Amino acid sequence: MVTCACNASNDELTKQLDRIIDPYRGNPGGLIQVLTKAQNLVGYLPRRVQVQIAEGLGVSLQEVYGVVTFYAFFSLIPRGRHKISVCAGTACYVKGTKMVTKTLKDLLDLKPGQTTPDSRFTLEIVRCIGACGLAPAMIIDGKDVHGRLEPELIPAVLEQYA
Amino acid sequence: MKSLDELAKIKENRREALKIREGFPSATEKAHVMMCGGAGCISSKCLEVVDAMKEALSKNGIADQVQIILTGCMGPCDMGPVAIIYPDATFYRRLKPKDAGAIVEEHIMKGNKIPRLMYRAPGAKEPTPNVKDIDLFAKQKKIVLRNNFYIDPTSIEDYIANDGYAALGKALTKMQPEEIIEEVKKSGLRGRGGAGFSTGMKWAFTAAASGAPKYVVCNGDEGDPGAFMDRSVLEGDPHSVIEGMAICGRAIGAEQGYVYVRAEYPLAIERLDLALQKARENGLLGKDIFGSGFNFDIEIRIGAGAFVCGEETALLTSIEGRRGEPRPRPPFPANAGVWGKPTVLNNVETWANIPEIILKGADAYASVGTEKSKGTKVFALAGRINNTGIIEVPMGTTLREIVFEIGGGIPRKKAFKAVQTGGPSGGCIPAEHLDTPVDYDSLGALGAIMGSGGMIVLDEDTCMVDIAKFFLDFVVDESCGKCSPCRIGTKRMYEILDNISKGKGKEGDIELLEELALMIKATALCGLGQTAPNPVLSTIRYFRNEYEEHIRDQKCSCNVCELKE
Numbered sequence: 001m002v003t004c005a006c007n008a009s010n011d012e013l014t015k016q017l018d019r020i021i022d023p024y025r026g027n028p029g030g031l032i033q034v035l036t037k038a039q040n041l042v043g044y045l046p047r048r049v050q051v052q053i054a055e056g057l058g059v060s061l062q063e064v065y066g067v068v069t070f071y072a073f074f075s076l077i078p079r080g081r082h083k084i085s086v087c088a089g090t091a092c093y094v095k096g097t098k099m100v101t102k103t104l105k106d107l108l109d110l111k112p113g114q115t116t117p118d119s120r121f122t123l124e125i126v127r128c129i130g131a132c133g134l135a136p137a138m139i140i141d142g143k144d145v146h147g148r149l150e151p152e153l154i155p156a157v158l159e160q161y162a
Numbered sequence: 163m164k165s166l167d168e169l170a171k172i173k174e175n176r177r178e179a180l181k182i183r184e185g186f187p188s189a190t191e192k193a194h195v196m197m198c199g200g201a202g203c204i205s206s207k208c209l210e211v212v213d214a215m216k217e218a219l220s221k222n223g224i225a226d227q228v229q230i231i232l233t234g235c236m237g238p239c240d241m242g243p244v245a246i247i248y249p250d251a252t253f254y255r256r257l258k259p260k261d262a263g264a265i266v267e268e269h270i271m272k273g274n275k276i277p278r279l280m281y282r283a284p285g286a287k288e289p290t291p292n293v294k295d296i297d298l299f300a301k302q303k304k305i306v307l308r309n310n311f312y313i314d315p316t317s318i319e320d321y322i323a324n325d326g327y328a329a330l331g332k333a334l335t336k337m338q339p340e341e342i343i344e345e346v347k348k349s350g351l352r353g354r355g356g357a358g359f360s361t362g363m364k365w366a367f368t369a370a371a372s373g374a375p376k377y378v379v380c381n382g383d384e385g386d387p388g389a390f391m392d393r394s395v396l397e398g399d400p401h402s403v404i405e406g407m408a409i410c411g412r413a414i415g416a417e418q419g420y421v422y423v424r425a426e427y428p429l430a431i432e433r434l435d436l437a438l439q440k441a442r443e444n445g446l447l448g449k450d451i452f453g454s455g456f457n458f459d460i461e462i463r464i465g466a467g468a469f470v471c472g473e474e475t476a477l478l479t480s481i482e483g484r485r486g487e488p489r490p491r492p493p494f495p496a497n498a499g500v501w502g503k504p505t506v507l508n509n510v511e512t513w514a515n516i517p518e519i520i521l522k523g524a525d526a527y528a529s530v531g532t533e534k535s536k537g538t539k540v541f542a543l544a545g546r547i548n549n550t551g552i553i554e555v556p557m558g559t560t561l562r563e564i565v566f567e568i569g570g571g572i573p574r575k576k577a578f579k580a581v582q583t584g585g586p587s588g589g590c591i592p593a594e595h596l597d598t599p600v601d602y603d604s605l606g607a608l609g610a611i612m613g614s615g616g617m618i619v620l621d622e623d624t625c626m627v628d629i630a631k632f633f634l635d636f637v638v639d640e641s642c643g644k645c646s647p648c649r650i651g652t653k654r655m656y657e658i659l660d661n662i663s664k665g666k667g668k669e670g671d672i673e674l675l676e677e678l679a680l681m682i683k684a685t686a687l688c689g690l691g692q693t694a695p696n697p698v699l700s701t702i703r704y705f706r707n708e709y710e711e712h713i714r715d716q717k718c719s720c721n722v723c724e725l726k727e
Contacts, residue, residue, distance in 0.1 A: 031484070036464060067484065071466035089387030128387035132542055133550035135545075
């Protein structure tokens with residue numbers, strides 16, 4: 001889980017972001033690296049974070065926004081504490097992505113892209129996590145792969161994430 | 163590292179320490195346990211087995227006499243967690259923490275191997291203890307994955323022990339840049355990212371291009387769904403990629419490399435980062451490598467999730483921190499790559515082949531494979547097949563051998579229907595072509611492509627219209643939107659397929675799909691769009707009857723599509 005700084009004061013957040021920006025100050029080539037680290041810090045990329053990065057690297061705000069909306073990894077809205085990424089690669093698809101997605105939708109009352117009201121889970125569909133040998137699979141928080149899923153196994157998996 | 167002697171000394175020392183992994187009992191150590199640490203086995207909880215084993219070793223007071231090493235992917239993911247115990251090379255599969263006690267107390271301490279944990283070939287009465295005798299490994303040939311049974315991916319000494327960095331040493335101290343390029347050309351190596359362009363030619367163009375500095379780039383943005391070969395190489399043997407890139411740096415006159423890896427592969431990034439640090443500490447990256455005056459270093463760039471970034475011009479733009487949109491070629495990266503400078507861009511697997519070619523020579527490498535496709539190819543087997551995982555076979559191996567001999571056939575006695583290669587850019591190959599040798603040209607002739615190496619096996623329960631729709635959905639989602647044939651054309655194709663799959667197809671839809679497909683192939687800006695219609699064209703070519711059935715009879719024989727009554 002990333003360290004969330006969303007409750008930090010504005011000044012504190014500005015300082016922390018500056019520390020991320022400093023090695024790349026004035027260097028537009030570092031944009032993706034800086035955005036990645038900034039999102040890991042804040043949890044998402046609100047407008048004020050984008051403005052500070054644009055000024056720090058010397059690129060326009062629309063260029064920053066363009067990059068943020070181009071790549072699937074970046075988010076403009078807050079996400080839950082735990083991110084469930086259901087794999088929709090080919091191997092998983094032929095072995096039951098539809099079943100996994102349906103089970104999660106029913107259990108969490110969520111559509112892909114949404115977050116539970118208690119901010120516990122965000123559900124998303126991703127393209128191949130490279131665990132094809134364990135299809136169908138999902139990955140939680142970008143690191144824990146849960147494979148060979150069946151509907152009745154999924155509740156126990158979710159229980160591990162508070 | 164200032165000289166070849168220094169490297170030879172490290173190799174000699176380490177080799178002695180690793181003799182146990184070649185089958186020689188050791189005076190000081192009882193065993194080396196090579197636990198597969200590939201992503202598949204980690205997901206199957208191999209780390210819990212490691213913990214249990216460490217505990218059992220401590221309990222028996224032999225923790226200092228047994229090493230447990232987490233290796234790269236060994237291949238048979240569905241049998242995970244798997245491990246090899248040296249010196250006797252016993253292969254165990256489907257390990258659980260509760261098996262740790264038996265392995266330590268029976269096998270390691272008393273020498274009694276445990277048959278219930280061994281692999282049993284289909285139909286065989288007796289299990290096969292030794293990894294060398296196991297059928298599905300015996301039919302493979304390992305060049306790219308040469309180290310995955312043998313080394314600890316986090317140890318540069320282990321890599322050196324198995325001839326690591328010897329090729330770089332040879333290239334820097336005994337070869338001229340032109341000789342290196344000539345050797346790579348002569349090997350016949352073709353790009354393993356899927357398009358199959360001659361690697362040596364690419365290097366020669368870049369070496370000849372005017373402009374400085376020049377760059378070396380590794381494409382590790384393995385985006386094809388169903389492909390995880392590059393991940394296995396980066397996780398299991400990161401130094402082989404670093405060494406390959408450094409050799410190219412010398413050949414074309416570059417001092418800086420970039421490895422572009424998907425953010426979805428955190429373990430690959432971690433292992434590569436560690437390998438880069440170790441290479442720098444040992445003077446194998448940095449200034450004046452092997453005292454030759456050659457400087458080279460590599461930076462990691464992490465992809466932020468965009469399939470199109472696997473396309474070379476899009477990847478290069480993404481390295482510069484911008485939206486990863488492709489641009490027209492020419493100019494090719496050889497003339498205008500990263501920051502507009504001459505750049506060689508090769509795929510992870512291509513890089514991992516280079517040290518072998520330089521060290522053992524082009525002729526030895528070219529003796530493997532077919533006339534026009536040399537060497538081996540790593541495939542990721544998945545879908546409706548018994549042995550899922552990573553395999554490496556000589557070019558020219560037939561699909562039948564891969565699916566039925568190495569892959570163990572189709573589970574639950576279902577009938578084979580097709581194998582899908584090349585992901586969203588490739589096609590489906592039906593049963594009547596199972597005896598096709600796998601090489602670039604034969605697969606191309608069938609309307610499929612070699613692709614990066616994903617092989618998804620489909621059985622009789624898979625609806626081909628649904629598969630075509632799956633890939634089109636993927637492409638519509640991942641199209642960057644820059645050119646209209648791809649952005650709008652694939653969307654229209656998807657809508658037609660969606661209608662067909664819902665029983666709302668019309669006469670003439672198949673012909674319309676074909677017409678659109680040819681138009682998109684001819685006019686799209688980059689490889690993503692130009693190949694996007696392939697899954698539709700190849701399924702129409704071989705399974706036209708399924709399309710017709712959906713359209714005329716509103717029927718899906720496989721019961722996959724939800725057709726309206």
